[in-house]
Amino acid sequence: MKQFHSLEVVAKHQETRDSVRIALAVPEDLRQEFEFQAGQHLPLQTERNGKRLRRTYSICSEQGQWPLEIGIRVQPGGQFSEYASNELSVGDRLDVMPPNGQFHVNLDKRNSKFYLGFAGGSGITPILSIAKSVLANEPDSRFALFFGNRKQSTTMFIEDLYALKNRYPDRLQLHFVFSREEQEFGIAAGRIDADKVAELHAHFCSGDSADEAFVCGPDSMIATVTEALIALGMAPEAVHAERFGAPRAGARVVPTDAEVSTDLVRVTVIMDGHKKSFDMLHDGANIVDAAAENGVELPYSCKGGVCATCRTHVRDGEVRMETNYGLEPWEVEKGFILACQSRPVSDEVLLDYDKS
Numbered sequence: 185m186k187q188f189h190s191l192e193v194v195a196k197h198q199e200t201r202d203s204v205r206i207a208l209a210v211p212e213d214l215r216q217e218f219e220f221q222a223g224q225h226l227p228l229q230t231e232r233n234g235k236r237l238r239r240t241y242s243i244c245s246e247q248g249q250w251p252l253e254i255g256i257r258v259q260p261g262g263q264f265s266e267y268a269s270n271e272l273s274v275g276d277r278l279d280v281m282p283p284n285g286q287f288h289v290n291l292d293k294r295n296s297k298f299y300l301g302f303a304g305g306s307g308i309t310p311i312l313s314i315a316k317s318v319l320a321n322e323p324d325s326r327f328a329l330f331f332g333n334r335k336q337s338t339t340m341f342i343e344d345l346y347a348l349k350n351r352y353p354d355r356l357q358l359h360f361v362f363s364r365e366e367q368e369f370g371i372a373a374g375r376i377d378a379d380k381v382a383e384l385h386a387h388f389c390s391g392d393s394a395d396e397a398f399v400c401g402p403d404s405m406i407a408t409v410t411e412a413l414i415a416l417g418m419a420p421e422a423v424h425a426e427r428f429g430a431p432r433a434g435a436r437v438v439p440t441d442a443e444v445s446t447d448l449v450r451v452t453v454i455m456d457g458h459k460k461s462f463d464m465l466h467d468g469a470n471i472v473d474a475a476a477e478n479g480v481e482l483p484y485s486c487k488g489g490v491c492a493t494c495r496t497h498v499r500d501g502e503v504r505m506e507t508n509y510g511l512e513p514w515e516v517e518k519g520f521i522l523a524c525q526s527r528p529v530s531d532e533v534l535l536d537y538d539k540s
Contacts, residue, residue: 186281186282186483187281188227188229188279188281189214189217189279189280190277190278190279190280191208191209191210191277191279191280192209192275192277193207193209193272193273193274193275193276193277193278194207194208194209194251194274195207195251196272196273196274199255199340199341200338200339201337201338202269203256203257203258203338203340204256204268204269205244205253205254205255205256205341206253206254206256206268207251207252207253208226208251208252208253208254208278209250210251210252217282218252218283219248219283220245220252220282220283221247221283221288221289221291222243222246222247222288222289222291222310222313222316223243223285223287223288223289223310223313223398223424224242224243224283224284224287224288224310225240225241225242225243225254225283225284225285225310225491226240226241226242226243226252226254226281226282226284227239227240227280227281227284227483227485227491227493228254228264228279228281229278229279229280229281230264230267230278230279232263232264237264237267238264238484238485238486239265240284240485240486240491240493241254241255241256241309242255242309242310242400242426243310243313244309244312244313244341245313245316246313246317246320247317247321254309255306255308255312255340255341256268256306257305257340281483281485281493284491284492284493284495285491285492285510286492286510286511286512286515287310287398287400287424287425287426288310288314289314289317289318289398291317292322293321293322293323295322295324295325296322296324296325297318297322297325298325298326298327298328298393298394298395299325299326299327299328299396299397299398300327300328300330300394300397300398300413301327301328301330301331301398301399302330302332302376302381302397302398302399302400302401302405302409303329303330303332303399303401304331304332304333304376304401304402304405305332305338305401305402306340307399307400307402307426308331308340308341308400309341309400310398311329311398312341312344312345314398315327315329315348316348319348319355319356325355326355326356327356328356328357328359328388328389328394329345329356329359330359330361331345331358331359331360331361332360332361332362332375332376332401333361333362333363334362334363334364335362335364335365336360336362336365339360345358346358357388359372359384360372361375361380363375371383371387376401376405376408377405377412378409378411381408381409381416382412382415385416394413394422395422396422396423397413397418397422397423397424398425398426399413399423399424399425400425400427401427402427403427403509406425406427410423427490427509447465447466447531448463448464448465448466449463449464449465449466449528449530449531449532449533450462450463450531450533451463451471451474451532451533452532452533452535453475453480453482453496453537454499454534454535454536454537454538455482455537455538456537456538457538460480462474462475462478462479462480463478464477464478464528466527466528466529467527468527469527470523470524470526470527471503471523471524471526471527471535472484472487472494472523472524482496482523483537484524486524487524488507488509488524489506489508489509489510489522489524489525490509490510491510492510492511492522494522494523494524494525495510495511495515495520495521495522495523496520496523496535496536496539497518497519497520497521497537497539498519498520498521498533498534498536499519499534499536500532500533500534501528501529501530501531501532501533501534502529502530502533503521503526503527503528503529503530503533504526504527504529505521505522505525505526506525506526506527507522507525508522510522521535523535
């Protein structure tokens with residue numbers, strides 16, 4: 185199982201009024217463990233007022249480059265993001281888990297592909313990493329990036345994007361769309377919805393067949409853009425999506441006392457070749473929380489079914505997964521689950537955290 189390591193903050197840059205870029209040094213002896221694929225993210229942990237905070241932030245660095253850089257959008261009232269923006273300084277240390285996530289590009293220098301990227305707000309962070317890495321490592325591939333924001337002043341990584349365009353003028357298309365700023369051309373104004381995707385595709389990708397698309401942003405944008413690209417002819421498996429936050433959901437229905445089952449389930453987990461077991465209620469907490477109540481710490485970060493830090497494989501038994509925004513359909517078919525969103529159905533469950 186991946187463990188947290190203490191990494192030093194070696195640089196901090198204010199991207200916009202409400203976002204920062206943080207650079208983390210990775211010692212030579214940890215670099216193999218921290219090798220990442222463009223598009224992946226880092227689970228971070230810190231202690232604040234006696235409370236442990238965990239959050240997950242996407243890497244914006246080019247694959248294979250050090251230090252590791254992440255982008256953080258500051259959320260009003262967000263304990264971790266406000267700490268990172270206002271208090272975290274160069275020289276401080278953060279607990280960081282090695283990279284994770286299935287939203288990534290598989291680089292191959294022999295590729296000659298045409299990639300599309302659609303980003304909304306801070307969703308640019310992993311797509312910046314993907315675009316940088318594709319252009320640097322696949323000399324015959326091209327990339328078209330469509331980036332939606334409210335205003336230019338709130339646009340993260342804008343200098344990086346212009347520098348990337350200058351470096352690869354013939355292989356990178358870069359198009360901004362602003363929803364709250366008047367634009368000279370109508371195509372650059374509005375939100376990235378289904379009609380805008382069709383309009384952008386017709387103007388800038390006409391006659392060109394995209395091989396893969398990467399989409400990252402709010403939940404509503406993810407669904408709209410994905411459906412629009414499929415309607416334009418892309419295969420569903422060629423459209424990869426990542427949310428930067430879980431959509432708001434209704435409260436979970438808590439059974440009444442008469443409905444609560446007192447039957448215990450035996451859960452056994454395999455981590456780093458060792459087995460640990462604990463008992464939990466059928467109708468109780470999710471597996472991650474139940475394990476913690478029994479003194480067993482399982483990996484997690486967002487607890488929203490998005491980041492997939494809690495991903496594990498059901499070797500034996502059956503579980504019910506309530507929410508899934510972090511696993512691909514093939515992973516679910518193979519028996520992988522998000523433990524933070526899962527509860528046992530069978531009387532015994534065996535989970536294998538060592539299976540990749």
